Amino acid sequence: MSDYPAVKISGLGFTYPSQSGSLFTDLNLEIQQGERFGLFGPNGAGKTTLMSLMTGLLPFNEGIIELNGQSIQTKDKKINQLFGYVPQDFSFYDELTPVENLEFFGAWSGLNTKQIKQRTAELLDVMNLTSVANKAVTKFSGGMKRRVNLAIGVIHQPKILFLDEPTVGVDVQTRHDILNYLLQLNKNGTTLIYTSHQLSEAEELCKRVAMIDNGKIVAHDDLDKLLVDHEQDGLEGLFLNLTGKNFSQS
Numbered sequence: 001m002s003d004y005p006a007v008k009i010s011g012l013g014f015t016y017p018s019q020s021g022s023l024f025t026d027l028n029l030e031i032q033q034g035e036r037f038g039l040f041g042p043n044g045a046g047k048t049t050l051m052s053l054m055t056g057l058l059p060f061n062e063g064i065i066e067l068n069g070q071s072i073q074t075k076d077k078k079i080n081q082l083f084g085y086v087p088q089d090f091s092f093y094d095e096l097t098p099v100e101n102l103e104f105f106g107a108w109s110g111l112n113t114k115q116i117k118q119r120t121a122e123l124l125d126v127m128n129l130t131s132v133a134n135k136a137v138t139k140f141s142g143g144m145k146r147r148v149n150l151a152i153g154v155i156h157q158p159k160i161l162f163l164d165e166p167t168v169g170v171d172v173q174t175r176h177d178i179l180n181y182l183l184q185l186n187k188n189g190t191t192l193i194y195t196s197h198q199l200s201e202a203e204e205l206c207k208r209v210a211m212i213d214n215g216k217i218v219a220h221d222d223l224d225k226l227l228v229d230h231e232q233d234g235l236e237g238l239f240l241n242l243t244g245k246n247f248s249q250s
């Protein structure tokens with residue numbers, strides 16, 4: 001494991017071209033190796049945008065974002081192999097089967113044929129998708145699609161995994177299975193960087209959190225410590241205390 005933080009953001013500035021003001025100004029954040037880190041905030045706070053910046057999907061001009069000590073702005077393909085991204089919107093090809101999707105994204109992330117075959121079989125099993133492995137994803141339920149989305153994000157065994165609302169629209173059993181899988185990945189050394197509006201799930205998964213409001217980080221610490229410091233017994237109260245906004249309405 002390297003000595004670098006998993007993520008280091010220094011002096012980040014970002015403005016959407018269509019917006020008048022900056023969303024982020026001089027934003028700084030460090031996430032250490034092996035953390036289970038949650039990024040929370042009201043609708044429009046900037047969580048998805050920050051994920052897109054950390055994963056290089058959105059370009060920026062001000063500041064530096066490093067993953068394991070490497071700038072995300074480098075053109076080196078190795079940095080893409082370092083992290084996985086499970087976006088809120090499904091990122092697979094609907095008309096393809098889970099096997100075809102995993103083969104495609106496995107090759108895209110640099111795996112060889114043997115590795116792709118092995119990882120595809122493993123992930124179909126772990127995600128309980130073996131019986132539908134050769135059926136087009138378009139006919140799947142929301143929960144099955146979430147599992148395909150997650151499998152694609154982890155096919156290359158990334159060291160850092162970004163997850164944007166990975167359990168939206170899934171049933172209790174699927175949520176439980178996904179959370180257990182993520183905890184297992186973290187035990188084996190994967191850094192998890194997660195955002196969600198499911199607070200009970202977040203409390204279960206995240207050890208360290210940052211609260212973001214209007215593009216500013218208003219708190220960043222161990223979840224347990226923040227709860228004690230702000231005399232709260234859960235993320236819902238903490239959120240209200242820090243942002244003045246009700247999470248369930250955000």
Ligand SMILES: Nc1ncnc2c1ncn2[C@@H]1O[C@H](COP(=O)(O)OP(=O)(O)OP(=O)(O)O)[C@@H](O)[C@H]1O
Nearest residue numbers: 016018019023041042043044045046047048049050
């Ligand atoms: N493509 C875009 N072009 C212009 N403005 C955008 C774009 N995407 C997001 N924004 C604006 O940037 C701000 C942050 O949005 P973002 O989606 O990052 O928030 P969020 O915290 O992820 O919200 P949510 O909880 O609703 O997913 C909002 O004011 C939003 O309107």
